[in-house]
Amino acid sequence: MSAREVTVMGCRGAAPGRASGPAVVSSDAICFYLVDPPTGKVIEPGHAIEGRPIGGSVLVCPGGKGSSVVQADGLYQLSKAGTAPAAIVVEEFDTVLVATAVIMGVPLVRCAPQDFVRIRDGDVLEVDSDEEAVTIR
Amino acid sequence: MKLTAQDAEMLEGAHGAGTALAMEVLVAIGRAFDAEQMCDITRAHVALSNQDADIWFAERLVAGGAVCKVPPTVNPGFCLEFFRHVPGLTSEDMSTMERTEAAYRALGAQLTYSCTPYLQGNVPYFGEVTAYSESSATPYMNSVYGARTNRESAQSALCAAVTGRVPVYGLLLEENRKGQVHVHVEPTLSDEFEYHLLGYAVPRITGIQTAFIPVFTGISAMTPEAHMNLGAELNTGGNVPMYHVVGLTPEAPTLEAAFHGDPPGDGFVVTAKDLDEQREMLSAAAGPIEFALLGCPHLSLDQLRAIAARIGGRHFKAEFWVQTSFRDKELAERMGVAQVIEQAGGHLVPDTCIDQVAWKHLFGKKGVTDSLKGAYYAKRRDMDFVLRSVGDCVEAAVKGEA
Numbered sequence: 001m002s003a004r005e006v007t008v009m010g011c012r013g014a015a016p017g018r019a020s021g022p023a024v025v026s027s028d029a030i031c032f033y034l035v036d037p038p039t040g041k042v043i044e045p046g047h048a049i050e051g052r053p054i055g056g057s058v059l060v061c062p063g064g065k066g067s068s069v070v071q072a073d074g075l076y077q078l079s080k081a082g083t084a085p086a087a088i089v090v091e092e093f094d095t096v097l098v099a100t101a102v103i104m105g106v107p108l109v110r111c112a113p114q115d116f117v118r119i120r121d122g123d124v125l126e127v128d129s130d131e132e133a134v135t136i137r
Numbered sequence: 138m139k140l141t142a143q144d145a146e147m148l149e150g151a152h153g154a155g156t157a158l159a160m161e162v163l164v165a166i167g168r169a170f171d172a173e174q175m176c177d178i179t180r181a182h183v184a185l186s187n188q189d190a191d192i193w194f195a196e197r198l199v200a201g202g203a204v205c206k207v208p209p210t211v212n213p214g215f216c217l218e219f220f221r222h223v224p225g226l227t228s229e230d231m232s233t234m235e236r237t238e239a240a241y242r243a244l245g246a247q248l249t250y251s252c253t254p255y256l257q258g259n260v261p262y263f264g265e266v267t268a269y270s271e272s273s274a275t276p277y278m279n280s281v282y283g284a285r286t287n288r289e290s291a292q293s294a295l296c297a298a299v300t301g302r303v304p305v306y307g308l309l310l311e312e313n314r315k316g317q318v319h320v321h322v323e324p325t326l327s328d329e330f331e332y333h334l335l336g337y338a339v340p341r342i343t344g345i346q347t348a349f350i351p352v353f354t355g356i357s358a359m360t361p362e363a364h365m366n367l368g369a370e371l372n373t374g375g376n377v378p379m380y381h382v383v384g385l386t387p388e389a390p391t392l393e394a395a396f397h398g399d400p401p402g403d404g405f406v407v408t409a410k411d412l413d414e415q416r417e418m419l420s421a422a423a424g425p426i427e428f429a430l431l432g433c434p435h436l437s438l439d440q441l442r443a444i445a446a447r448i449g450g451r452h453f454k455a456e457f458w459v460q461t462s463f464r465d466k467e468l469a470e471r472m473g474v475a476q477v478i479e480q481a482g483g484h485l486v487p488d489t490c491i492d493q494v495a496w497k498h499l500f501g502k503k504g505v506t507d508s509l510k511g512a513y514y515a516k517r518r519d520m521d522f523v524l525r526s527v528g529d530c531v532e533a534a535v536k537g538e539a
Contacts, residue, residue, distance in 0.1 A: 014169035029346040029376070033517065062346040065376050069186040069212070069270075069291050069492075070514065076190030092347040093169050094376055095307070096270075099293035102165045103194060110169075 007136040009115040013129035014093055015101035015108035019086035020126040023119050024049060024057040030088075031066035032074025032100075040083030055083035058125040060116075063090045064097030071100045079104050087127035089134060091116045109134060138167040138304065139174045147300055155201025159296035166293060167304030176305050180261055180284075181207050181298040182254045183246065184270040184291035187214030187237045187493060194292050195240035198299060205245045206301035209294065210254040212271055213435070213460070214238070215495035216488035225498040233494075244299070250488035251462035252434045255282070256361060258464065263387060266309060268297035272510065273434045276368035279379035281361075283387040285309050288348065288378035308378055314388060316352035316381045316395040318343055319404030323355060324412070329440075330507050330526035331412060332359075332366040337509045338415040340375025343405050348376045352395040354383045365434050366508075373510040419509055420524035428504040429453075429534040430520075431527060432460025433491045433511030440527060441469045441485070445477035447531045454537035455504075457483035460491065483534075491515055505530050505539040 026042075026049040034044035040055030055078070064071055078084035087107040090097070101108035107129040111119075119125065119136060126135040146152065148160040167175065185191060214234050220226055241248060249258055254269075255277040261267055261284035269278050270289040278284045287307045289297065297303045307313055320339055326332060339351055351371075359367075359382065371377035381389035389395035436444075436459055444459065459478065461469070466487045469475040475485050489495055491511040496518070503521045506512055507530055512522035523539035533539035 012169065014165060016165070033514070063348075063376070065346065066373070069184045069188070069191070072194070072290060072292055073186060073188040073190040076188075076193065080189075094348055095166060095170075095287050095293055096290040098166050098169045099162055099290040099296075102162050103190075103292055 007118065009111060009118070009134045011109040011111045011115070011132050011134045013109050013132045014098045015106060016129050017105065017107035018126070018128040018130065019058070019107050020124065021056050021058045021086040023060050023121060023123040023125045024052060024054050025119060025121040026059070026061040028061065029063045029065040030059060030061045031064070031070060032078060033066060033070035035074060035078060037077040037081040037083060040078060053083070054085050057085050058087045058089060058127055059085040060089045060119050063092045064094050071096050072103065075100050075104045075106065089119065089125070089127060138164065138172050141175070144175055144302060153202035155198040155203025156299055158198060158201055159203060159299040162293060162296045163300060163302060163304055167306065170304065170306035172304035172306040174305055175302045176266060176309070177301055178207055178266055178268050178297055178303050180259055180265065180267040181209035181294050182259055182269040182271060182274050183209045183211045183295045183298060185211040185214060185237065185241060186291060187234055191291060192233065192237055192240060195237070195244065195295065198295070199240050199243045203244060203299045205298040207298050208245050208247050209298040210247045210249040210251065210259040211241055212252050213250040213488050213490040215490070215493040216486060219486055219489070220495045223495070223498065226495065230494050249462070252490065253365060253437070253462060256437060257462065266303070268294045268303050270294035272372035273365050273369035275378050276371060276380060277364055279308055280368070280381065280386050281364050288376070314379060315350065315397040315399065316389070317350045318345065318352065319401040320351045320353050321355045321404060321406045322353055323406055324409040326356065328526050329360060329362045329366055332363040333370050333507060333509050334412040334415045335407060336367040336370025337374040337419070338407060338411050339371060340377070342407060342411060345375065348378060350379050350381065351377065352381045352383060352389065352392065352401065354392065356382050356385065359385060362437055362440060369434050369510045373513055416524050419512060421503060421521045423523060423539055425537060426455055426505045426523060426533055426539045427502045428456035428458065428499055429530045430458045430491060430496070430499065430504050430506050430511070431530055433506070433508035435461050435465070438465045438468050441465060441474050441478070444527065444531055445474045447528050448477060448481045451481060451535050453482040453534045455534045457481070457534040458486055459483065460486050460489050463487040496520070505533045
């Protein structure tokens, strides 16, 4: 087994905290309302990661989308069901996603574009919003 | 971010735990967006939703003694009085809405229960700094009035209402209100329904996933309802806190002004075929329908008048439900418009949103609506919709077939 290089990247922290998990990389923005709480699977038709579970993962996506109401309730239901992502890494913040992550206590960070593209699906990621670091293992 | 002495007092709990929690959320947002300071707001609109997270957070603020410094208008949940007489709702469903109402009453909110506050009751002047959540409300404030708000979440807008403050970033700053993507609309849009299609199609056609400010050309006139539909759908298909329509909206007298003097770039063209395709992508197949459910966003008085005129003395075969504001319902009753719709077998429903448990008796059934947004969110409740203009929804409900 070949040792993989550990990469540490800077990031901007929004919602505080630290967490780690396998990266689930989506090329589409996320709307938590269209994630099924019991399974944690994305149920939005045609979504880049439709059918994949995001519970316990570090969700890596361009950003958030959807009506201002639904992100919060979507993530709340996932948290209650234990299928919320452990942390979220985005390319761009939006107010709705930041407020939702702060209130629900899910660490949320933003990576610079050149760092964002280095993250591969399945990488084990450590996200530390307080120290503003994302580590790829 | 620099806090004033009063901001710091609020954050440290001198105004109670609820206000401190609200300030904590606003400070986190300010840090995320590199805001240098906070400023006062004069208006707010909260996208109340009567959903678990909404009640949970509002009750947390109430428990901490928070009362809104700027009483916000609020979105619809469902109308308790109206739905007491509609079958299917449990006492648990009713008590959820009662809890929502109690929490927002305690917070000192204006209990307007309308998703179109910008049409009545919470109307800004040009340049006013505000905090508006709700997908059609944010772009309407920025684009149509030239007031300033970021794309608030229900919770961040409520935090702003509680504290009377917002971090200064994003669309509160002149330089960030610059148009970014030129979108030329080729067909002449004649029905407000086409703005539903246009709004949903633009994020898909441009392929832009993150927040952006489109600049539309090719549109020579728009009704308030056209703006309402456009904004609602731009924020369902994507993330658009503001747009410009050259020659129509106040910060876009010319293409150059909309782009703050920058070159507009190549841009995109939306064709009639694009709009047809958008409807095909999201509409259920044509055929028999059991109900029509309109009013996402709430239909205006003009739209109610158009429905009454279209009915022309006929009767609905399918159930016909129209969501509107309590003010427009009251006006429609005074004018005899409501009676025409009711005599045909239809219902005007105040204070209510399509994405509510109140519509339980329609779950699992196929209906017709004009709203792509409504159809998109109702998927979770297993409602299937054929998409048609408001006029064609009336025809479909009369025939029982869309």
